[in-house]
Structures are given as structure tokens and as C-alpha cells.
Amino acid sequence: MTVEIDETHDPKRRSIVDAANRPDAEFPIQNLPLGVFSTADDPAPRIGIAIGDQVFDLGKASAGSDRFGEATRAALQAPVLNPLFSLGRKALRELRHIATEMLDERTSGSLVQQHASELLVPLEHCALHLPTKVSNYTDFYAGIYHARAAGALLTPENPLPANYKWVPIAYHGRASSVQVGQGMVRRPLGQRPPAAAGEPPGFGPCERLDFELEMGFYLARGNRLGSPIRIGEAAEQIAGFSLLNDWSARDIQRWEMYPLGPFLSKSFATSVAPWIVTTDALAPFRVPALPRPEGDPRPLDYLSDEMDQTCGGLDVHLQVLLSTETMRRSNEPAVEILTSNARYLYWTPAQMIAHHTINGCNLQSGDLIGTGTISGPSPAELSSMLEFTNGGSKPVVLPNGEQRGFLQDGDEITFRGRCHRSGFVSIGFGSCVGRILPSNSSSAAER
Amino acid sequence: MTVEIDETHDPKRRSIVDAANRPDAEFPIQNLPLGVFSTADDPAPRIGIAIGDQVFDLGKASAGSDRFGEATRAALQAPVLNPLFSLGRKALRELRHIATEMLDERTSGSLVQQHASELLVPLEHCALHLPTKVSNYTDFYAGIYHARAAGALLTPENPLPANYKWVPIAYHGRASSVQVGQGMVRRPLGQRPPAAAGEPPGFGPCERLDFELEMGFYLARGNRLGSPIRIGEAAEQIAGFSLLNDWSARDIQRWEMYPLGPFLSKSFATSVAPWIVTTDALAPFRVPALPRPEGDPRPLDYLSDEMDQTCGGLDVHLQVLLSTETMRRSNEPAVEILTSNARYLYWTPAQMIAHHTINGCNLQSGDLIGTGTISGPSPAELSSMLEFTNGGSKPVVLPNGEQRGFLQDGDEITFRGRCHRSGFVSIGFGSCVGRILPSNSSSAAER
Numbered sequence: 023m024t025v026e027i028d029e030t031h032d033p034k035r036r037s038i039v040d041a042a043n044r045p046d047a048e049f050p051i052q053n054l055p056l057g058v059f060s061t062a063d064d065p066a067p068r069i070g071i072a073i074g075d076q077v078f079d080l081g082k083a084s085a086g087s088d089r090f091g092e093a094t095r096a097a098l099q100a101p102v103l104n105p106l107f108s109l110g111r112k113a114l115r116e117l118r119h120i121a122t123e124m125l126d127e128r129t130s131g132s133l134v135q136q137h138a139s140e141l142l143v144p145l146e147h148c149a150l151h152l153p154t155k156v157s158n159y160t161d162f163y164a165g166i167y168h169a170r171a172a173g174a175l176l177t178p179e180n181p182l183p184a185n186y187k188w189v190p191i192a193y194h195g196r197a198s199s200v201q202v203g204q205g206m207v208r209r210p211l212g213q214r215p216p217a218a219a220g221e222p223p224g225f226g227p228c229e230r231l232d233f234e235l236e237m238g239f240y241l242a243r244g245n246r247l248g249s250p251i252r253i254g255e256a257a258e259q260i261a262g263f264s265l266l267n268d269w270s271a272r273d274i275q276r277w278e279m280y281p282l283g284p285f286l287s288k289s290f291a292t293s294v295a296p297w298i299v300t301t302d303a304l305a306p307f308r309v310p311a312l313p314r315p316e317g318d319p320r321p322l323d324y325l326s327d328e329m330d331q332t333c334g335g336l337d338v339h340l341q342v343l344l345s346t347e348t349m350r351r352s353n354e355p356a357v358e359i360l361t362s363n364a365r366y367l368y369w370t371p372a373q374m375i376a377h378h379t380i381n382g383c384n385l386q387s388g389d390l391i392g393t394g395t396i397s398g399p400s401p402a403e404l405s406s407m408l409e410f411t412n413g414g415s416k417p418v419v420l421p422n423g424e425q426r427g428f429l430q431d432g433d434e435i436t437f438r439g440r441c442h443r444s445g446f447v448s449i450g451f452g453s454c455v456g457r458i459l460p461s462n463s464s465s466a467a468e469r
Numbered sequence: 470m471t472v473e474i475d476e477t478h479d480p481k482r483r484s485i486v487d488a489a490n491r492p493d494a495e496f497p498i499q500n501l502p503l504g505v506f507s508t509a510d511d512p513a514p515r516i517g518i519a520i521g522d523q524v525f526d527l528g529k530a531s532a533g534s535d536r537f538g539e540a541t542r543a544a545l546q547a548p549v550l551n552p553l554f555s556l557g558r559k560a561l562r563e564l565r566h567i568a569t570e571m572l573d574e575r576t577s578g579s580l581v582q583q584h585a586s587e588l589l590v591p592l593e594h595c596a597l598h599l600p601t602k603v604s605n606y607t608d609f610y611a612g613i614y615h616a617r618a619a620g621a622l623l624t625p626e627n628p629l630p631a632n633y634k635w636v637p638i639a640y641h642g643r644a645s646s647v648q649v650g651q652g653m654v655r656r657p658l659g660q661r662p663p664a665a666a667g668e669p670p671g672f673g674p675c676e677r678l679d680f681e682l683e684m685g686f687y688l689a690r691g692n693r694l695g696s697p698i699r700i701g702e703a704a705e706q707i708a709g710f711s712l713l714n715d716w717s718a719r720d721i722q723r724w725e726m727y728p729l730g731p732f733l734s735k736s737f738a739t740s741v742a743p744w745i746v747t748t749d750a751l752a753p754f755r756v757p758a759l760p761r762p763e764g765d766p767r768p769l770d771y772l773s774d775e776m777d778q779t780c781g782g783l784d785v786h787l788q789v790l791l792s793t794e795t796m797r798r799s800n801e802p803a804v805e806i807l808t809s810n811a812r813y814l815y816w817t818p819a820q821m822i823a824h825h826t827i828n829g830c831n832l833q834s835g836d837l838i839g840t841g842t843i844s845g846p847s848p849a850e851l852s853s854m855l856e857f858t859n860g861g862s863k864p865v866v867l868p869n870g871e872q873r874g875f876l877q878d879g880d881e882i883t884f885r886g887r888c889h890r891s892g893f894v895s896i897g898f899g900s901c902v903g904r905i906l907p908s909n910s911s912s913a914a915e916r
Contacts, residue, residue, distance in 0.1 A: 157604065157644065157645065158643065158644055158645050163729060176728075180727075180728075183727050183728055184666065184727075185670070185724055185725060185727065188669070188670050189670075189724065189725050191725065191728075191729055191732075192729065193640065193641070193729040193730050193732055194641040194642060194643055194732065194736070196605065196641055196830060197605055197644065198604065198605050198694075198830070198831045198832070198836075199829075199830055199831055201694070208694075208695040208829050210827075210828035210829055211697070211771075211827050211828060213632075213635060213636055213769065219631065222635070222766060222769075223632070223635050223769075225769050225770075247645075247646055247648070247737075247738070248655040248737075249909075250658070250909070271828070277636065278632060278636050278638065279729075279730075280630050281620070281623075281624055281627075281630055281638075281726070281730070282638055282639065282640040282731065283640050283726075283728070283729040283730020283731075284729065284730075285639050285640055285641065286824070286825070286827065286828040286830065287828075289641070289828060289830040290694075290828040290829045290830055291694070291829075319669060322660065322669075322670075322672050323672075324658075324672070377733070378733075380658050380659055380733065381658060381659050381718070381721070381733040381734075381736060381737040382646075382655050382657055382737045382738075382909075383643060383645070383646055383733065383737055384645045384646055385645070386645050462696075
């Protein structure tokens with residue numbers, strides 16, 4: 023892998039959009055995350071870049087400009103990012119350089135300034151859509167602190183599987199129910215574990231509804247069936263990163279998952295943040311892979327790459343906020359319930375890609391891969407309700423006195439992510455939000 | 470569910486295509502399976518119906534005919550069946566009636582006869598393609614004889630899971646590597662189980678490569694996220710059925726699958742037969758669901774439907790043939806190694822759909838669902854090498870003296886399926902074929 027820090031990361035660079043220059047801006051000119059948006063006036067979904075409190079309409083900007091190469095210009099007319107990602111990382115880097123120049127305050131009399139009213143749309147007026155057509159969604163299990171903590175609760179007989187330090191464990195997720203994290207999530211119905219062995223299972227709305235704090239990443243070009251992606255080439259296949267909430271129904275999961283893994287306990291919804299922070303924007307925030315403790319095995323050759331060990335990790339501060347219906351009614355702000363960091367992954371994204379394709383499996387442009395829940399080593403960094411409340415037995419107590427073991431109807435979960443490094447401008451991931459709707463229990467009663 | 474036997478099933482009906490009228494024809498006029506084909510002269514993939522030894526070009530036939538409704542005509546111009554399936558079962562039934570009339574020998578001077586050279590293409594000149602764009606692929610585990618036999622070998626500590634008779638167990642499969650069963654399957658590389666606990670895993674080409682004999686079915690309209698499909702409406706959501714080979718790497722599977730299920734052991738390839746036999750064509754071959762033995766629990770309400778118990782099963786005789794490189798070199802025909810029947814499923818397709826959506830998960834037009842391996846109660850009906858050879862310990866002995874515990878490079882596996890019922894014309898499923906290519910071991914050595 024290569025990590026290039028270049029003039030697009032220059033901290034002195036400022037944008038023509040004022041809000042992008044504030045120290046707390048999530049979307050300064052050094053970020054330029056990609057997404058898909060529409061407006062009431064123009065309801066056709068199109069590709070944009072978040073800049074300060076605005077969205078830069080890349081579809082429109084590129085249609086009227088010869089700065090973009092022909093293939094990029096064509097890809098930017100699509101209503102999803104897949105065609106752009108399929109052009110590969112080089113095209114994304116070129117696009118980043120062009121957009122940086124177009125949005126830089128030193129580019130006086132620029133196209134964007136001339137046509138600001140058309141090309142810059144206030145973020146608050148935008149509807150944000152799923153950024154890619156997700157043809158395939160895979161979820162890994164690379165957070166070792168999560169695997170240990172959740173394993174102790176879900177499968178106490180075997181908390182950390184024997185294969186864990188050899189195999190980047192993953193399962194295929196449901197692509198159709200991946201949604202942009204800006205909306206509602208309906209509590210699922212399903213079978214719940216029997217009260218005792220030999221008893222019939224329960225049935226009804228999930229009683230242990232949970233979130234899982236993850237990062238997601240999107241494939242650039244992908245590979246042909248039968249042609250694995252080598253570890254040294256894997257990072258070049260990642261177009262960008264995003265926040266991902268792997269909503270989980272713990273009671274349904276506990277009962278259904280043996281022996282073929284989680285199914286309905288996950289497939290009711292997976293939320294991703296609307297903005298994809300490109301791999302290039304993240305270059306300053308690469309860190310070494312999580313050190314393997316003394317005694318842990320060296321990864322097999324197909325998972326080993328020196329550069330990946332040196333800078334295959336990501337330093338992203340992650341935050342989970344909760345807001346209840348009661349809190350919103352009394353205008354209380356959402357409260358932070360836990361924090362974590364993307365650096366706590368036992369396997370790097372490049373290792374995940376090398377493993378995913380070693381059998382010849384073909385990854386496709388715009389495919390979504392989740393890292394697995396990113397818990398950290400401290401109790402304040404356990405990144406699901408299951409872990410954080412010890413299976414619901416130690417509820418979170420909120421400032422207004424409410425308690426939560428698992429999520430109740432009306433609860434809203436927000437993920438945020440932020441990168442900081444001395445000498446660089448801090449960048450953010452936007453937010454991934456979901457509010458719990460009651461289950462369709464009327465139809466349940468009819469069943 | 471409704472099962473309609475109508476004039477399209479009339480056994481006295483004969484086709485203008487002679488080969489369709491032979492008693493052993495797989496594709497008589499009573500069948501009319503849908504697929505996607507192209508020819509050297511016209512390489513654009515288009516929708517067709519198999520009839521005798523010909524393919525009826527539905528794309529061309531409908532473009533020039535006002536017999537088809539507007540929506541159907543538009544859908545028949547697509548290079549995949551998803552738009553047609555999204556019109557629902559009623560449109561498929563109408564299409565069946567129109568095609569029956571167009572291909573009936575009593576329809577003298579018909580459009581098809583006038584333009585036979587354009588509208589009927591010899592099957593042997595056709596390339597057959599994946600019939601739908603598979604956006605989502607789910608694989609069930611509904612063959613109880615398989616679950617018992619494979620469970621005893623893969624997880625001897627727990628052969629039939631405690632949830633088996635309550636939960637139609639399934640996992641999400643890999644959509645990108647679903648391919649039409651007319652080609653090659655490359656032996657996957659991967660991690661193999663350690664020789665002993667605590668030892669490092671092995672790495673290299675899979676040494677226990679296997680097939681799994683399944684049926685697949687394709688979704689018609691599907692459902693919106695959050696709106697389950699009720700069991701009584703589920704059969705109406707199945708456009709048609711096909712043969713499916715869930716290729717499996719047993720050594721990779723054994724090591725990777727705990728706790729999140731099979732992943733790389735399956736995602737290198739899944740093959741489907743090119744022809745989709747519509748639910749309407751199968752009406753005469755419906756049978757009661759597999760009787761539940763005394764003492765087995767009654768399914769929960771959301772999985773219970775009287776009509777489904779009466780006629781939700783399918784009587785399809787299934788056959789697995791093996792041909793080795795040595796056999797082909799001496800012109801020996803493929804040999805039948807086992808047979809089974811689709812009626813041996815513990816859960817019906819309608820129960821699978823009702824379960825899949827009970828949590829609100831959205832199924833989409835053209836989605837593929839596998840039933841799971843369909844083994845039968847007798848040793849000759851164990852429908853994978855794993856089961857049939859008792860984990861490789863009792864190899865199959867072929868007529869030429871060759872032996873097989875698992876599949877070797879050059880082995881070709883063919884699935885066939887056939888429905889018979891007294892008073893009706895027998896119909897077939899075509900074949901689902903795959904030949905094993907050696908792994909990319911040169912690149913393995915470099916790793």
C-alpha cells in the first residue's frame with residue numbers, strides 16, 4: 023500500500039465556503055467526502071461533496087467543465103458512486119485534486135464562485151441517499167475486544183474462537199436492507215430463545231435490540247472471479263470509509279445463529295453514514311496495525327505485508343450518542359454513552375480484502391464491507407449495548423434518570439467519527455443516525 | 470397459495486417443434502422454462518423459452534406482437550428476467566398462455582411458423598447466461614436428512630441443532646459469485662483446519678471439494694422493507710424453480726465457520742441451471758409438505774398454512790452425475806452417483822419466504838433462494854460427497870475403477886431434475902454443470 027500526503031492535505035488551505043474553515047468543521051477542504059443527494063427543487067439523486075455546511079454538486083459542476091477526464095465526467099452523472107469507484111483510486115485522486123482547486127479560496131473567479139447558487143446547496147436542504155448501489159455486503163468480526171466481550175455473553179462456552187487469530191472471520195450480510203443512516207429502523211419480529219431447553223421458543227417483537235459500532239468501507243475496482251487480490255494491492259482497492267451501524271436483535275440472534283451464523287437478527291436493517299471519506303483524505307491518519315501481543319501467531323503469508331503492518335490501521339475517534347423520546351420532549355440534547363477508536367481492529371482492512379478474495383471470490387465496485395464491532399480495551403469502550411450493559415444486567419443510567427439495558431422504541435442512536443493529528447486539519451465522518459420504530463405488532467397479533 | 474392446473478397442462482397438446490413432442494423431452498410445450506441466451510450471430514443476451522431442442526426468442530417475438538401487454542413487452546426486452554418477474558405471477562401466467570398458443574401445433578400459420586428461422590434458435594447454438602441479476606442470494610438448510618448426516622460429520626458434538634424443528638435455518642450467500650451452471654469452477658485456496666488443537670492451520674488448495682444438490686427459486690415481486698410476506702401469500706412470490714449446486718470446500722468450512730457460519734468455503738462459486746421452470750408449469754407436481762414425525766412440534770403460526778401443508782411440497786426427481794477426465798478421454802459417459810427428491814425438505818419454500826421476511830427484511834425481484842442440500846432417507850440419497858462417502862472415508866468406486874472421496878481436478882458434476890405424474894406430460898429442469906479447474910497454485914506459491 024502507499025500512503026500519500028500531498029498538497030491537498032495542506033493545513034493552510036482554506037475554502038470559499040466559510041463554514042468549512044471553522045476549527046470544528048467536519049468537512050473542511052482537506053476532507054471532501056463523497057455522497058449522493060437530492061433537493062426538493064431537483065429531486066434527481068446526484069453525486070456531491072460535503073464542504074462546510076454545503077454540498078458541492080459534482081454532477082452539475084463536472085457536466086459544465088472540461089477539467090474532468092471523460093470517464094470521470096461520465097461517472098459523475100450517475101445517481102450512485104459505483105461507476106466512479108470502478109475507475110479506481112487514481113481517478114479518485116485526480117478528482118480530489120480538481121475539487122480541492124475548485125473549492126480553494128485562492129482560486130479567484132472560479133467556476134464555483136461564479137455559479138455558487140447552482141453548485142453549492144445548503145446541506146440542511148438536502149436529502150441524502152445511499153451512496154452506492156450495494157451489490158454485496160460483508161461483515162467482518164475484526165474487533166478482538168468485541169469478539170471477547172460478546173463471545174463471553176453470547177457463547178460463554180467459547181468466548182474467543184480457536185480460529186480467531188488465524189482467520190479474519192466474516193459472514194455475508196444482507197445487501198437489500200442496507201440503508202442510509204438518516205432514518206427509521208423498525209423493531210423486528212422473530213423467534214426468541216426458549217425459556218428452558220426443550221421448551222418452545224417465544225415469538226414477538228425483539229426484546230434485546232442493539233446497535234454495533236463499526237466502520238464500513240467501499241470497494242473501488244474489485245477483482246475477477248478466481249483472481250485473488252494480494253495483500254500488497256488490497257489498500258488500493260478501498261475507495262473510502264464510512265460509519266456503519268450493524269443493528270442486531272440479540273434474542274433472535276442467540277436462538278437462530280447455530281450453526282450457520284446470524285441471519286434475521288441482522289437483516290432487518292444496516293445503516294451507513296451518507297458520506298464516504300476517501301482513502302486519500304485519510305492518509306494523514308493512518309497508524310500501525312494493532313500490535314499483536316507476545317505469543318499471538320504471525321499471520322499467514324497471504325495476510326502479511328510490512329507496509330500494511332506499518333500504516334494499515336486507522337486512527338478514527340468514534341462516538342455513540344443516545345437520545346430518547348422523553349429527552350427530546352424536554353429538549354435535552356443526545357448524550358454520549360460510549361467512545362472507541364478504529365485502531366482497535368485485530369485485522370486491517372487490507373487483510374480483510376486479501377482474505378475475502380483468497381478463494382477467488384469476486385468483489386465488485388461499490389461493495390460494502392463492515393469491519394465488525396470496534397470495542398476497545400476499557401469498559402467505556404464496549405461498543406454495543408450487549409457488551410456495555412453486560413447483556414442488559416447493568417443498564418446505562420441517563421442524566422434524566424432513564425435506564426437502558428437494550429434499545430426502546432423512540433430511542434435514537436447517532437454515530438460520529440473524527441480524525442485528529444497534530445499539524446493537520448481535523449476531519450469528520452458526518453453522522454449515522456437511526457431511530458427505533460415500534461414493531462408491526464398488529465400484524466404480529468394476526469399471525 | 471393456489472395451484473392451478475389448466476389447459477396449458479393438457480397432455481394432448483403438441484408443439485410445432487418436433488423434438489418437444491418426444492416422450493423423453495425435457496422441454497415439452499407443457500414446460501416452457503425461462504432463460505437468457507445469446508448466439509454468435511446476435512451476441513446480445515435476451516430472454517427465451519426452451520422448447521424441445523430449440524430456444525424460442527421471446528424478446529424478438531414480443532417486440533413484433535401486440536398479443537403481449539405493454540408492461541410484459543417492455544420487460545421482455547431486458548437482458549435479464551428481473552423486470553419480468555417484478556410484474557408478478559399474474560403476468561407470468563398470462564405469458565405462459567400466450568407462449569403456449571404461439572408454440573402449439575394447432576395454431577396454424579402462426580407468427581412463429583412464419584418467422585421460425587428468426588424466432589426459433591437451436592439450443593446447441595446458444596450461449597446460456599445467468600437468468601436474473603442476482604441482487605441477493607440466501608441459502609437455507611431445509612433438508613433434514615442432510616442436516617442430520619452433515620451435522621454428524623461437521624459438528625458431531627451436535628448433529629441436529631436444537632432450533633432445527635422451529636427455525637428454517639439459513640444464511641446469506643455471496644451474490645457476486647453465482648454463475649450459470651455451464652462452465653468451470655476453480656478449486657479455491659484457503660486455510661485448512663490444524664492437524665491438532667493449538668497447531669497452525671494449513672494453507673493451500675482445498676483438499677475436500679464438494680457439491681451440494683439443491684433446488685433454487687427466484688422471487689417475483691418481493692416486499693418492502695418492514696412489511697413481512699405472510700405464509701398464505703408466499704407461494705405467489707415465487708416466479709420459478711431451478712437446480713442449484715452449492716459448491717463447498719469442506720476443509721475450509723470446518724475451520725472457518727465457527728461462530729458466524731460458512732463464508733469462503735462457499736463464496737468461490739454457486740452454480741444454477743440456466744432454465745427457470747415456472748411455478749405455473751410445476752402445478753401438477755405439487756405434493757404435501759414432508760410429514761412431520763409424531764412428536765415434532767407444530768410450526769409457529771407465522772409458518773403455518775393449511776394449503777401449504779397440503780400442496781407446498783414439490784415432487785422433483787433429482788440426479789447427480791459424475792464424469793472424470795479419464796472417463797472423458799475414453800469416451801465413457803457420465804455415471805449417476807446418486808438420486809434424491811425435492812419432496813424431502815422439512816420446510817416448504819413458502820415457509821422459507823415467510824421466515825425470511827418476518828423481521829421485515831426486503832426480498833427483491835430476481836433474488837435467488839437455495840433450499841439447502843436435499844438428501845433423502847436412504848444411503849443412496851445422501852446428496853453431497855461429504856455425506857455420500859462418509860467424510861471421504863468410503864469413496865465412490867466408478868465403473869472404470871477410479872475412486873472419489875471428494876472431487877478431483879477435471880471432475881465434472883451434472884445435476885438433472887425431472888417431474889413425473891400419471892396423466893401429465895413429464896417435464897425437466899435441464900442441467901446444471903460444473904467442471905473443476907486446478908487452483909491458482911502458482912500464485913499460491915508466491916504468497
